[in-house]
Amino acid sequence: MTSPRPLRADAARNRELLLAAAADEFAERGLDASVADIARRAGIGKGTVFRHFATKDDLLAAIVVDRIAALNGVGERLLDAADPGAALLEFLTAAAHQRQQRDLSFLQEAGDLSEEVTSLRTRMFHTVHRLVDRAREHGAIRADVTGADVILLMCAPNHVVSYVPDAPPDLWRRYLAIIFDGLRPEGAHPLPQPPPDGYGERVQSSAR
Amino acid sequence: MTSPRPLRADAARNRELLLAAAADEFAERGLDASVADIARRAGIGKGTVFRHFATKDDLLAAIVVDRIAALNGVGERLLDAADPGAALLEFLTAAAHQRQQRDLSFLQEAGDLSEEVTSLRTRMFHTVHRLVDRAREHGAIRADVTGADVILLMCAPNHVVSYVPDAPPDLWRRYLAIIFDGLRPEGAHPLPQPPPDGYGERVQSSAR
Amino acid sequence: MTSPRPLRADAARNRELLLAAAADEFAERGLDASVADIARRAGIGKGTVFRHFATKDDLLAAIVVDRIAALNGVGERLLDAADPGAALLEFLTAAAHQRQQRDLSFLQEAGDLSEEVTSLRTRMFHTVHRLVDRAREHGAIRADVTGADVILLMCAPNHVVSYVPDAPPDLWRRYLAIIFDGLRPEGAHPLPQPPPDGYGERVQSSAR
Amino acid sequence: MTSPRPLRADAARNRELLLAAAADEFAERGLDASVADIARRAGIGKGTVFRHFATKDDLLAAIVVDRIAALNGVGERLLDAADPGAALLEFLTAAAHQRQQRDLSFLQEAGDLSEEVTSLRTRMFHTVHRLVDRAREHGAIRADVTGADVILLMCAPNHVVSYVPDAPPDLWRRYLAIIFDGLRPEGAHPLPQPPPDGYGERVQSSAR
């Protein structure tokens, strides 16, 4: 889980600069952001990028890992909140807020980036399931909605907003509110299709 | 609206093969799908792609134009349906159904592809606004939701499902249902942000 | 020398249209002129071009053959002119005039276009040698200048002018005059290098 | 004038290899010479070409700039030579010698490559005008010849020789001698056309 040996002070600093620059570039330019631009933004040489991360995908994976870990932390902390409905909404708010008006979708695209991403994501999915289960038990969300549904809908507010050219930075909140209203029990109509499997329902009991 | 001269039989066939292959490639690989791959998928030579469409963007524009035109046709036909709420839901169903589990999002990314795309999209946006206005007046959807909101949410069901590896072909219906429930008046909570401008609200009254 | 079988009337007409269009395109755009543009200019289909000439090079060769033949005709007619000096100048004037302000250089570049070009060119070179020999014998040009020199200098006026953006159509006459003055006996300074071989001096007596 | 920062030793070496290879390729194949061929000839990778010069045109511009600058240097040094006629001949000799039997013509084709090429060329043209004016005042060349004429004729010796398959390396001297004899006052015949404008006659007094 931790790096094999502690990095030298300057190397550690470069690593942070690099991760921040890469996150910004990916957010602005999408996954096509070039390594050269990332290096320039970080103020380091292109070769140094590859010293820290063997491939561009590894760099992306590191960012995604950071994000998922942080998000999972928020989720776990919310697991014993007093109001489970409010806790779920807060979790989704945190998820969307993480990159603000940016599309978080690569969280999901980052499918086969690395073992670490996969296992960490599974853990986060499990946290979501527990948050959803608690909210459902409290009647805060409708009975026919599962953790997998919430996981899939989690990125929608950011995605939706990503098409608005100069969107106000909090516009995603509007669509999160609408979608969350769709998860509430009031006025719920029956759902036409069963939820998908494979989003960590059973905590990978017989995982693969 | 019609082609200047009718294509030769084989050329027309290739054109269809090409459009279908391109739609699939774009859907699977995103806008970076390579022309070479599209040609291979269509079973035609690379040069033939450029004989039909001068640039990759023109090819994309042709697909998008087809889609938007068809969708707008559906919308306009639904404008005088008896039940405006059902009409709106049917429109959204048609929108998502068009490419089934495929991500329709490039419909929006296709920003400045061509004059034709832009004007056609504006017209379609206007149709959505009218469908939404009618539904709202009938109390079928909440008062604080606009046409722009529906336009933005329109692609969400497909987008959401695009992350599910082997999704059943109708899974999108589940998420459309949830999101549509979020648009209903029952259990609506106040929305934290105003809707965005620029999605054809005013029928381009001062349309440049 | 003549085509194997007489062309149908329309085919013969197309051939002329094509040759004229190609000559113009090559003159305007250089040797990179595209076959498609030539066909369009001739008002015929691209496939028809290749029915008349198997390759683009063959088309070029046909033009060059026409030019060389015409030029040689002029030269042969001038062989028994009364004033050999004036005859040589007239020949060079005709050569440059043929394509007016256009560079005739492909006459030489067309080195390995075809057997026909080669043999015809050899014949034309021989004509030039005879014109030059007569002019020299009459004292109209300096003693140390050969037919090969004149052949090489023949295209220079057009070439020189080709760099002037909007040259007046007769500007080449100025440079032909200067160069021809350099060939005159008056004020001739000794030449530092011998003339090159291989420009038909000996009429390759056993020609092929 | 000097590079912003000194190149690394190996990069500097590659740059020279590249410029030399490109000059040769352009001379042999014309402006259509492919970057791939140039790279191969230089013994470097295709990508390295673009590391040194962002576009093929930039590469060409660099070559042309080198040539023009060197030539202008020679010209300026000859401005106060004792014998203006000999000075002009020496300048033309230097111009043709620069690339020996290579065609210098792209010096002129390089029309709108860059601001630098344009301004440097204007300066060189001005130098030629001054050399010519001095030579004319001394009676070394005929009265009706201008700097523009000499500029246009400057490349002719190389051009003429470029058609001779295995020309001896100094053959151009023969044609320079003939052309220069045409510029002398002795035996000059009146010129039929006025000289062209736009070759820097007035030292760009009202320079745009």
Next chain:
DNA sequence: AATGAATGAGTATTCATTCAT
């Protein structure tokens, strides 16, 4: 015979990745 649709080799350029300094 004439057409223009189809083809694929070729072109300039980009960019992740490797390597010498």
Next chain:
DNA sequence: AATGAATGAATACTCATTCAT
């Protein structure tokens, strides 16, 4: 450890040439 130079695979697009209509 850091740099940036070098590399070549990949990409959109062009065009001479072939082939079905």
